[in-house]
Amino acid sequence: MNDLREELYRLPGGEKFNLCIQCGTCSASCPSVSAMRYSPRQVIALVRAGMVQEVLHSNAVWMCASCYMCTVRCPRDIQPTELMHTLQLLAARLGLIADRSPAPAFYRAFRASVKAHGRAHEFGIMFNFLLGRPGKALRMLPVAISLFRRGRLSLRVPRTRGASELATILSALRQGGESETPAALTVAQGGVSA
Amino acid sequence: MKAYSYFPGCCCDEGTGVAYGISTRAIAAPLEIELRRLADWNCCGSAPMWALDSAEGACASLRNLALAEQAGLDLVTHCSSCYLMLRKAHTVFTRDTALSFQLRRALRSAGLEYGGRVRVRHLAEILLDDLGPEAISRRVRKKLTGLRVGCYYGCQTVRPQGIDHPEFPTRLERLVASLGADAVDFPFKTRCCGASLMFSEDGLALSLVRKILESATARGVQCLVTVCPFCQINLDAFQRHVNGRFGTRFNVPVLFLTQLIGIALGLEPRSLGLEKNIVLPAPVLAAYVG
Ligand code: SF4
Ligand code: SF4
Numbered sequence: 001m002n003d004l005r006e007e008l009y010r011l012p013g014g015e016k017f018n019l020c021i022q023c024g025t026c027s028a029s030c031p032s033v034s035a036m037r038y039s040p041r042q043v044i045a046l047v048r049a050g051m052v053q054e055v056l057h058s059n060a061v062w063m064c065a066s067c068y069m070c071t072v073r074c075p076r077d078i079q080p081t082e083l084m085h086t087l088q089l090l091a092a093r094l095g096l097i098a099d100r101s102p103a104p105a106f107y108r109a110f111r112a113s114v115k116a117h118g119r120a121h122e123f124g125i126m127f128n129f130l131l132g133r134p135g136k137a138l139r140m141l142p143v144a145i146s147l148f149r150r151g152r153l154s155l156r157v158p159r160t161r162g163a164s165e166l167a168t169i170l171s172a173l174r175q176g177g178e179s180e181t182p183a184a185l186t187v188a189q190g191g192v193s194a
Numbered sequence: 195m196k197a198y199s200y201f202p203g204c205c206c207d208e209g210t211g212v213a214y215g216i217s218t219r220a221i222a223a224p225l226e227i228e229l230r231r232l233a234d235w236n237c238c239g240s241a242p243m244w245a246l247d248s249a250e251g252a253c254a255s256l257r258n259l260a261l262a263e264q265a266g267l268d269l270v271t272h273c274s275s276c277y278l279m280l281r282k283a284h285t286v287f288t289r290d291t292a293l294s295f296q297l298r299r300a301l302r303s304a305g306l307e308y309g310g311r312v313r314v315r316h317l318a319e320i321l322l323d324d325l326g327p328e329a330i331s332r333r334v335r336k337k338l339t340g341l342r343v344g345c346y347y348g349c350q351t352v353r354p355q356g357i358d359h360p361e362f363p364t365r366l367e368r369l370v371a372s373l374g375a376d377a378v379d380f381p382f383k384t385r386c387c388g389a390s391l392m393f394s395e396d397g398l399a400l401s402l403v404r405k406i407l408e409s410a411t412a413r414g415v416q417c418l419v420t421v422c423p424f425c426q427i428n429l430d431a432f433q434r435h436v437n438g439r440f441g442t443r444f445n446v447p448v449l450f451l452t453q454l455i456g457i458a459l460g461l462e463p464r465s466l467g468l469e470k471n472i473v474l475p476a477p478v479l480a481a482y483v484g
Contacts (some may be wrong), residue, residue, distance in 0.1 A: 012289075031386040035398045063395065066241055067386035068353035072360040081354070088245040103394035107242035114243060114254065118236040120204040129393065139396060143431050150470045152210045152431075162234040162257065165304045169253050172303030173296065 004052040004090065011086065019076040020044045026070035026080045032063040040070050040080045047083070056096045061087040062103035102136075105129060115170070118163030123153050196324060198315075199262045200229035201280070203273035203423070204237050210431070211273070211423030213467030217452035218272050218317060220465045224333060225325060225455075229270065232261055238279040241390060249293065253300055255283030259314075260306040272317035272452070274350040274422035275389075280314040318357050318421045318451070322365055327372035335460035336482050337374030343454065344415035345370060345377060346406065347384045348425040360384070366451065370419065373458035382409035387428040396435075403428050404436045407444045416478045417447040419454050426450060431472045447475035457482055 008014050020041075027039035037058035038046060046055050055061065064084040071081045092104065109128040113121050126144065130137035147153040206215040222229050235258050237243075244251030259280060262269040271277050287294050288310040301308060321330065345366040352358050358365045361384055367377035385406055388399025406429065410418055420426050430448040437444055449471065456466040463483055468475055476483075 031388070031402055032391070032395075032398060035395060063391070063398070065349070065386050065389050065391050065399075067349040067389075068360070069349070069386070071354050079354075085245060085248070089248055092246045101394065103391075104246075106390070106394045107246050110240065110242035111246055111250075114237040114239070119207075120209075120237050120240065122205060122209040126393075136396070139435075140393075143435060146434075146472050147210055147427075147431055150472060152212055152470055154208045154212075156208070158204070158208065160234050160236060162236040165234075165306075166236045166254060166257055168304045169257060169300045169306075170250055173249055173253055173300040 005047060005050045008047060008052065008083070008086065013079055013082060016076065016078045017044060017048055017083075020048070020078055021076060023075060025073050025075060026078075029069040029073050031067055031069070032065055036060040036063045040084070043083065043087070044078070044080065047087075052087075052090070055087060056091045056094065059101040060084075061091060062101040064088075102129075102133065115167065116163070117158050118160040118166050119158040121154075121157050123155055124157065195226045195228050197228040197230055197267055198270040198320065199265045199267045200231050201235055201238075201258060201262070201269055201271040201276060202231065203271055203276040204240075205423050206273055210427050211450075213470040214272055214423050214426070214450045214452060216465070216467035216470075217450055217456050220461055221452055221456050221459060224459050224461070225321075225330065227320065227325070230265065230267065232258060232265070232269070235261065238276040239283075240275055240279060244279065244282075249297065251279065252283045252286050252297055255280050256287055256297060256301055256308055257304070257306060259284060259287075259312045260301060260308040262312045263307075263309060268313045268315050270315050270317055270320055272421065272423075274316065274348065274356075275424065277314065277316045277356070278350045284310065284312065284314060316351065316357050316421070318351070318366065318369075321369055321451075321455075322357065327368045330369065330455065331372040331374075334373055334458045336458055338454070338458050338482055339374045341375040341478070341482065342378050342414055342416045343370050343375045344380050344410040344413065344418045345383060345451075346410070346418045346420045346425055346429065346448075348420065348422050349384070349386050349389070351421055352384060366419070366421065369451065370454070373455060375454070375458075378410075378413050378415050380410045380413045380415065382406045385409075387425050389424045389428070392428055392432060399428065400432060400436050400439055403432055404440055404442065407433065407436065407442070407446060411444065411446060415446065417449055417454075417475055419449050419451045421451050423450075433473055445473060447471060447473045447478055449475055 205211040239251030239254035392399040
């Protein structure tokens, strides 16, 4: 698993993981920490110790809400949010199922919708995701009904000419077989400007 | 009248955030903003696509950026997630790595080019920087005097970088004040609402929403405004859920900022999609409508 660690260290920003002073500011700022098997600070410590697999098997990365509070507060300018995203990517790529986290299934339902229609069809996504989860479906039902009554849940499947163009682009992306290289991972460390 | 390319985003176009799209288009004309819908736009990829395969997410956003570049105008979106994703794709693409080469080649397969010249902007930035609170104030026909409004920023509008300070933003308050309302500060205005975790981890997300509503109501707000469709749905549509789970009795309308501006401009509530809110704002707004 040290290959994975090396891969993470090679990312833009990855060289900073060694600067972490384990101050815990990230964990203290994290809205999800109570539900995470490993806190953001622990995730960094585990990655540094070469225990990436450990992290990928846990629910920690899928509990991240992408709120960026850890990122704006970290005194060492590490970007734990981007690390969480990269680890999600890694888990998805390696096909690791985090312990009972339903988030990946939700993400997959979302992606399938965008690939099929060019846009996210919320009703279809909810339907697909909740199909095999009766307990959750039952809890969500009143909300779904009230949204539907207010005209906020469209049954109409979106149609855009862009869908086929997007499909062309995505399939071209896969040609050349570069998707398995670390290059695909570097996106996650993108940061934001513009 | 200044013109922009307009990127509505999936949920604000005809989904759960449809009232945001409706009210944005409704206030554009009176504020003399021209929003030219980007033809054939597609989903920005959003967090799920970026998480499963970030190169795919980037491609989804880049196709929109390439289209906007052809139009030659700033690209405006009112969704905080689209705002973040589109800018992230721009950053990744213009960094000139092996990946950006790969992305460029993928775009070309559809006959598209992106030259890195598009400015992605949040609608709130247009209101604040291009128009300005004073100009909006001059167009107000129904002053919202006495209305106590809490501005809920949430996360991605201000983090990691956005329209204001990542932890202590105050600019939306200036817009609300320009409508004549009282902008009420509350401690949790930049705390996360759980965003898409509401689906995968509803227990956790509901407790986050509860804390935000508690923080705001303790300061006596009559309504909240937001500029993010996910914040809106979590705080509005799941409010009853929170009440059921925690035995609380919240009944706070959560408006899109554009809806509140529309009321102050004297527009009809129906033309602002106000009847689509789950916690209906009519009682709170009664004094200012009609
Ligand atoms: S806030 Fe930064 S330095 Fe502190 S523990 Fe977290 S990652 Fe390490
Ligand atoms: S970005 Fe993720 S890890 Fe960081 S504070 Fe927010 S939820 Fe926690």
